[in-house]
Amino acid sequence: MALSQDLKERIVRSVVDEGFSQADTARRFMTTEATVSRTMKTYRERGTVAPKEFTPGPAPKLEPAHLEWLRAKMEESPFLSTYELTPLFNEAFPEVAVHRSTVLRALHRMGFSVKKRRASRRKGSRKG
Structure with a gap:
């Protein structure tokens, strides 16, 4: 099940701002450590946990x-x-x-x- 953006942001704040470990954060928000780890990885790589913008596929070949x-x-x-x-x-x-x-x-x-x-x-x- 996908996490809400609000929950992802609270997870990041818990780890980054409040200094909780990922394990403690997982228990705090009743989720798994893997979920917290993935959320933090996304945050480190992109600087945000907001969903990626939609990118359309390749342009049609036929004019x-x-x-x-x-x-x-x-x-x-x-x-x-x-x-x-x-x-x-x-x-x-x-x-x-x-x-x-x-x-x-x-x-x-x-x-x-x-x-x-x-x-x-x-x-x-x-x-x-």
Whole structure:
């Protein structure tokens, strides 16, 4: 279970300002020594126990021109699979060269969905 920021700050004050040992601090706040140790390590490394700021992942590889090409291709040939579309994309934009999953995610973001074929009934009766 995550500790509240207030509790982390009180742990740091207990060790740094009030001079309690980590073991005494753990007993005082009814937590484990490992938790106090991790909290103090974070404080020593970063100077604070505040949560890290959110850092977004890598920038998308596909630019608006790429997305427009994909949209046009899907409107032109709506039954293309990503297995067929990806090589066409990589041929048109060799400087980007993306994986099939990248194309699939881009299509999903644009509102295209993958349709599965329904199983058809077999002809004749089944014996058994």
